[in-house]
Amino acid sequence: MTSSASLRTRQFQPDPEFPADPPIRVSRPAGSNRSALVLSSPHSGDIYPASFRGASQLDPLTLRRSEDAFIHELYAAGPALGAPLLEALFPRAYCDPNRAAYELDPAMFDAPLPPHVVTDSSKIGAGLGTIARVVTGGLEIYKGKLAFTEAERRVETCWRPYHDALETLLEEAKACHGVALLLDCHSMPSVGGTHNPDAGQRRADMVIGDFHGVSCAPRLVDRVEDYLKSCGFSTTRNKPYAGGYITQYYSRRDQGIHSLQLEINRDLYMDETRIEKAGGFNRVQGAMTGLIELLIASATPDFLKE
Known part of the structure; x- marks a missing residue:
């Protein structure tokens, strides 16, 4: 697999407030206990640099509205079971790895953007490009305009390392097992927002995204949905989320690489206002551990064959 993530433009110093360089965490299985499943948590980062704040x-709590809080903890059993877990330590509001590298709103910047920047997409229109203009709920993040060099620095020090690591993990899984399965792990507000098609409606417990049947073998999607229903969760497919950039970009079914996105309704496991774990956390975590086991057992060439 070759991606634009492996290309470098300029060298930038990482923000010293991040505890790691690059600001990602890769938790690998011990020894040879390695499955074909790769877990990706691109939106659970909760380290907000002082320069960004x-x-x-916005106040610190409001800035966290876009965060998939605690999602990496719900999948924490992955490495012990054989599935590496990749986490962004940087927050989505700072840089979003579930977008193309340079998907930017020109109105946010103090000068015209270079020609290679994508400036027109549905995500940009919603204020949720690679560098977001708003947090979930539509509140504007910034006091003033940004320099493009700031966006470039975030992409080079956050976005690219995340994708380099994800590409490496998938290549390793494919080399070892002949197939690879990516689960992109997310959470969603319990009720559709003002600018969403399901505005004001309570969402299902779990939304399975396979890009409308494109990114993953249908029999695996069926198995996942049956499992989640057996756990007592309500499910939908692809509405309101069919899968973002990661789910779409890394799917190579003709090469044995399948990808799936799962959105978990936040009110199942957390207080959405306080951004604190709630009583349902252990139940959801247990269900996700079972899901990891199911996906590991299913991520075989025989089961995923087209």
């Missing part, structure tokens, strides 16, 4: 007009 200073440029924002």
